[in-house]
Structures are given as structure tokens and as C-alpha cells.
Amino acid sequence: MKQIIVCIFTFSLVNCSVLGVLKDKVPKPEFSFESLNIKEITLTDITLNMVTSVENPYPLSLPKSLLEMDLNIEGTKLSHISTDLGAIESKKTKDLSFEIKIKYEDIVKLYQKIPGKALLTVGIDGNLKVPLPSSLAMVGQDSISFPFQKQREIPAVLPSVDIKNFKILIPTKDEITSSANTSTVASTAISFLDGLLSGKSKTQAASSAASAGLSNLDLKLNTEFDLNFQNKAASELLFQDLNYDLKLGGEKFLKGTPKEIINNGKESIVKVNTAFPVNTISSGLYKTIQSKTAGFDLNGGSGLQVPGLGETMKFNYAKNGKFSW
Known part of the structure; x- marks a missing residue:
């Protein structure tokens, strides 16, 4: 009987040892x-x-x-x-x-x-x-x-962006005339753009480039504005390779990659100098530009560096609202 107990005990020890080895492996x-x-x-x-x-x-x-x-x-x-x-x-x-x-x-x-x-x-x-x-x-x-x-x-960071110093520049009569292929088109374009950009209270039949007969006019309106980025927290922000996409009144208006970015600590100013074709002015865009008040949708992105962090981060921005010029 003692031999049987010893055998069982020995077998248990061996079995446990084998299981332990297996678990380890x-x-x-x-x-x-x-x-x-x-x-x-x-x-x-x-x-x-x-x-x-x-x-x-x-x-x-x-x-x-x-x-x-x-x-x-x-x-x-x-x-x-x-x-x-x-x-x-x-x-x-x-x-x-x-x-x-x-x-x-x-x-x-x-x-x-x-x-x-x-x-x-x-x-x-x-x-x-x-x-x-x-x-x-x-x-x-x-x-x-x-x-x-x-x-x-x-x-x-606690960043914000605003559109400032927005201008659509009125072309000279010489610029309009040189872009028109006939004197009739030139006269129509001068009247159309005067009603659009002069700020005078003026009613005219045409409310789009197409309805004014200017679909083939090869003339662009120079446009300037600043994108003003500010950080209301402590980091300095250094923007690079910034792009933007701007809609006015729900319609596509301007997009691009400005070359001039002035980084000044917690404020950065992106200078936008661009132009858009007169022949793309729809009736909706005409009303928006003439009123000089617009609902806007602004989207874009850039690379972003911060002093003390050795990496370039991705910055994406989206803002909508109203502005006047």
C-alpha cells in the first residue's frame, strides 16, 4: 500500500513538472x-x-x-x-x-x-x-x-481665423477694352462691372455674366484679402504651404495656395492676391458681390511648426459665417 501511495505521489510530481515545462514552452x-x-x-x-x-x-x-x-x-x-x-x-x-x-x-x-x-x-x-x-x-x-x-x-493652441481687408479691384476702362473683342462687348462689360463694383445704387437687366452676353470675355477681376490666424493660447505657430478654398453665398469663389505668409509669434497673416474670371459670375455671385456682404465657407490646411517641437504637424481649418467689405 505504501508503495502505491509513493508511486501516485511521484507520478503527480512528474506530471506537474511536465505541465509546468509545457506551459513555459x-x-x-x-x-x-x-x-x-x-x-x-x-x-x-x-x-x-x-x-x-x-x-x-x-x-x-x-x-x-x-x-x-x-x-x-x-x-x-x-x-x-x-x-x-x-x-x-x-x-x-x-x-x-x-x-x-x-x-x-x-x-x-x-x-x-x-x-x-x-x-x-x-x-x-x-x-x-x-x-x-x-x-x-x-x-x-x-x-x-x-x-x-x-x-x-x-x-x-486655441486658434482662430478671420478674413480681413477684402477687396475686389475695379479694372480700368483700358483694361476692359483690351480684353473685349468688340466695342459693343467693351461697352456692355463697363456697364456690367460698374453696376457690380461701384457701390452705386443701380438697377440693370443683366444679373450674371451670361445674361449680359459676356460669356466669352477674357477678363479677370483682381482680388485681395488677408487670412488672419491668431493663437489665443501660449504657443507660437509657424504656418507653411497653406491652401484655402473660399465659397461666398454657398457658391464656389476662390481657392489657391498663397505664397506670402507672415508668421509673427502668435499671429500669422496670409496675404492672398488672386483673380477670378468675369465670365464665371453667376446671378447668385453677382448679388453677393454687389451687396458687399456675404455668408462664407472657408476651408483649408497647412503644415504647422511650433518652436520646441521637432516635427511638422498637419493643420486643418474650417469656418463659416458672414463678413462685409
Whole structure:
């Protein structure tokens, strides 16, 4: 009887030892924190893009990757994030990316507490949990967790944009005449543009270039305006390669990439000198220009640099409203 007990005990020890060795040899998923970058800055928020990766060594899919994460700025907790980043296919390494949107309205009070601080430290403290299917019982765990922490700096920004110094320049009679192929077209163009741009109260039958018979007139109206960007927080903003798309009264008007950008600390002025063809003036655009008051939609983007951050960020802007000139 004693021999049987000894055998059973010895067998148990050997069995446990074998299982332990097997568990040690079973591969486990591997985790890597790849990056935390600024995806874009807009007039309302900053979007960060976090990228992690998990390698699945098993011949079957892992159904979930559960993210729990706290976001803080300058040590102040801003939000808690809880989400599923999705399944990880068998024998694959998957990039698990997640966008973090920081709205200015949520951090404006923080700006007020540290008004001169141009760069703010963003911290993330999280855990990625990967549940394991029951068929992987040999791993000895029902899930594997990967804790992580990461910090980076972001600019203190609260940007705005306005249209200023808007002018549509009246061409001279000589310029109009040289662009017209007949004296009749020249006379019609002079009358049409006088009614459009002079500011005088004038009623005329034609309310578009087409209805005035100017569809073939090869004349452009020079237009000037400034895009005035300001940052009401502490960072200096350096714009580059800026583009714009401007609609007036809901109609396409002007778009381009201005060459002159005056960066002056927390204010930047983009000088726009452009022109648009007279023959594209519709009845709606005619009324808008003649009234010198317009509802506008302004969209665009640029590269953006901030002193102290060694990277060029993407800046996108969109604004609508009314302005007069």
C-alpha cells in the first residue's frame, strides 16, 4: 500500500513538472508600443494617434483586444477611455491604432492656470487586455494584459481665423477694352462691372455674366484679402504651404495656395492676391458681390511648426459665417 501511495505521489510530481515545462514552452502574445503622434490640429481640437501592436503566435484568432486608458494633461486627468480595438488574426502581428481627440473647450481652464506655458505634457496610462479562447487552456491564463505608459508634448493652441481687408479691384476702362473683342462687348462689360463694383445704387437687366452676353470675355477681376490666424493660447505657430478654398453665398469663389505668409509669434497673416474670371459670375455671385456682404465657407490646411517641437504637424481649418467689405 505504501508503495502505491509513493508511486501516485511521484507520478503527480512528474506530471506537474511536465505541465509546468509545457506551459513555459507555449508561446505568448507579444506587445509593442509603436508611437504617439499628433495627427492633426484644427480650430476646435487636437487629435493624437496612438499605435500599438500585438503579435498573435497561435493558429487561431484572438477575438478581442480590450483597451482601458486614462488621459491626463500636465498631471490633470482629462478622461478615461474604454474600448475594444478588435480581433487579432492567427499567426499575425496587428497594428492597433486609436485616435485621441482633445477638445479645446475641455482644456481652456488649464490654459488659464498656466498661461505662459507653450508646450504641455500629455500622459497616457493604460492597459491592453487580450482574452484567450478556452481552447488555449495550455497557456494557463484566461487573458494576458500589457500595461503601458507614455508621455509626449503638445502645443498650447486655441486658434482662430478671420478674413480681413477684402477687396475686389475695379479694372480700368483700358483694361476692359483690351480684353473685349468688340466695342459693343467693351461697352456692355463697363456697364456690367460698374453696376457690380461701384457701390452705386443701380438697377440693370443683366444679373450674371451670361445674361449680359459676356460669356466669352477674357477678363479677370483682381482680388485681395488677408487670412488672419491668431493663437489665443501660449504657443507660437509657424504656418507653411497653406491652401484655402473660399465659397461666398454657398457658391464656389476662390481657392489657391498663397505664397506670402507672415508668421509673427502668435499671429500669422496670409496675404492672398488672386483673380477670378468675369465670365464665371453667376446671378447668385453677382448679388453677393454687389451687396458687399456675404455668408462664407472657408476651408483649408497647412503644415504647422511650433518652436520646441521637432516635427511638422498637419493643420486643418474650417469656418463659416458672414463678413462685409
